[in-house]
Amino acid sequence: MIEKVSTGIEGLDQLTDGGFLRGSAYIIQGPPGAGKTILANQFCYTHVRAGGRALYMTLLAESSARMLAYVSQMSFYESSVVPGSLQYLSAYGVLEREGLPGLLKLVQHELKRHRATAMVLDGTFVAQSVASEQEFRAFIHALQGVAGMSDAVLVMLTHQNRSASCPEHTMVDGWIELSDETQGFRAYRTIQVRKHRGAAVLHGKHHFRITQDGIAVFPRPESLIRDLPAPVARTHRVGSGHAGLDALLGGGLPAGSATLLVGPSGAGKTTIGMHFLSLASEQEPALMLGFYETPAHLRYRARSLGLDLERPFQTGALEQVWLPPSENLADEVIQDIVQRARAMGARRVFVDGMVAIRDSLVVADRLPYVINALSIQLEQLGATMLYTTEIPELRLDETLMPTDELSAMVENILLVNTGRRGVNLHRSLSVVKLRDSDFDPRTHEFHIGDRGLMLGPDPRVGTRRDSN
Structure with missing residues (x-):
């Protein structure tokens, strides 16, 4: 059995039938402001509190210090684990200078150096923008191989709204989509597990909130009762x-x-x-x-x-x-x-x-x-x-x-x-x-x-x- 790693969010663990799989690669997709960065950080801090080691690598121009300034306001933040069990690293410069081959080498090196069992690659769309479709497909395939060889969970964040037939979606082990939607004057957020190999997922859209405690996911109650045992007969x-x-x-x-x-x-x-x-x-x-x-x-x-x-x-x-x-x-x-x-x-x-x-x-x-x-x-x-x-x-x-x-x-x-x-x-x-x-x-x-x-x-x- 492949070991399952908690996502750090109870409701998302329910949707994914127990969490992420060790040695697997996932894409978390959603528009800016949908909650991808909070979800990824919540996953990392929960993972290191459980005894794991995590690496958060960003391809964005935004510095890690600026992102941490926001993350530190969340209740799951714990300063004592940074930079020990949780490392933040910017790969923006390496990607500019050396392209996808240099980025892939950096990922391999840092995973090994930090002995990370979980890694977040924030800004995957930036990597896609500097390469051809064929080069990007090869890069995603190589990343999945790196995750398997390292026996680590790899989570890639992107805000691109790409179709289900895109190569990165067909190659990775899992695909989670966050949405920020409106109905009339009302705004609400939904999360959907579009793909998760080897798991009995709860399909369809489910609501979630972003609070001071991070992301809270609320599985649709009608999707939760499928596996409940038959109730005990009561005659009184x-x-x-x-x-x-x-x-x-x-x-x-x-x-x-x-x-x-x-x-x-x-x-x-x-x-x-x-x-x-x-x-x-x-x-x-x-x-x-x-x-x-x-x-x-x-x-x-x-x-x-x-x-x-x-x-x-x-x-x-x-x-x-x-x-x-x-x-x-x-x-x-x-x-x-x-x-x-x-x-x-x-x-x-x-x-x-x-x-x-x-x-x-x-x-x-x-x-x-x-x-x-x-x-x-x-x-x-x-x-x-x-x-x-x-x-x-x-x-x-x-x-x-x-x-x-x-x-x-x-x-x-x-x-x-x-x-x-x-x-x-x-x-x-x-x-x-x-x-x-x-x-x-x-x-x-x-x-x-x-x-x-x-x-x-x-x-x-x-x-x-x-x-x-």
Whole structure:
């Protein structure tokens, strides 16, 4: 087996099935500002911290000192390894004077002199510009041979947008492409493993960010579930936090299932979610992802409804993640929720606002697959999921939403609706679908008071006169 070397980026290691292969050559391609230099430096510093030795050779006119001035602002930078385990070297002058033959000799000499197990060649497009196509092809072929003989990982950076049929892409072992894209007013970055010999890569485009910690890659969640084992069958029920609702559900929600609460604004979806969270305990930790309710406001609402969320918050049995709707990346949000659920051993997960996740997707049609992937990963952790999504007020002759979309996302569907009779607002609850279970199919009126959700008509409405 060929040894794999971490790229220094957890998400990129996932895309490449474990990282780079020792003795192999890779091209990382992308426009200026896409993050190539940060990625390469992050790889080098991670490599030397793991006990390796790295060489960073640049063909650009920019000095190593100037580049280091920027790199030193990143959290992965470590001054103690430079110039010991990590060497920076400019080959710009050698390339000008001696061309590609002189550059190849320099690469061979420096790899041997520094006993490097990883090398970055920054500015490969400069080498291509001083030679013919045939000479450049021979140079790339020779570089790959040098990487193999040295048993080192060779990473070449270029900003040229060359086609997949170009000789350098056919000869190297791997090709990774970074892109800086826009949709409307929104800008986002993507990464794609176009080629990687001997590895089961995660194909397609994936989002990434550049932060103070370097590059963070977020594999598309629907691409991560292909190798997950089948979930463990669970036959018990999980309480909703409300005895009356549990009775309608035949004893509660099927354990490990995903339930969608559908209804218009103000129908009571978040209130039902708070009932679900109120059963959080040391044995059943709960996690909430919300986009509209701040933690302080959620606690205030819970107190006004007679629900105790203070205690589980204080003991750590309940955790809330609040993400104001903005330019979030859905894949990043999903990854964060799964990691948090795993860390705390969550058994209940409440996601209040599927619409916000949909709006954070560049391609909105991915929503059913993203939610399905999230549910599968959480089910693997032993959690039962509750989601909410907002729709306009429904009338009897209107349909909910396409059945195939709902079936792809969740196993259970609860519909909460609002309607008016005269001046009075009435709320109703219906169990539309429940996984492998019998349930009460009737529509039940309910109201919200100082004890939360209560089934039956609101007694206060009877004191008001309808103006029909």
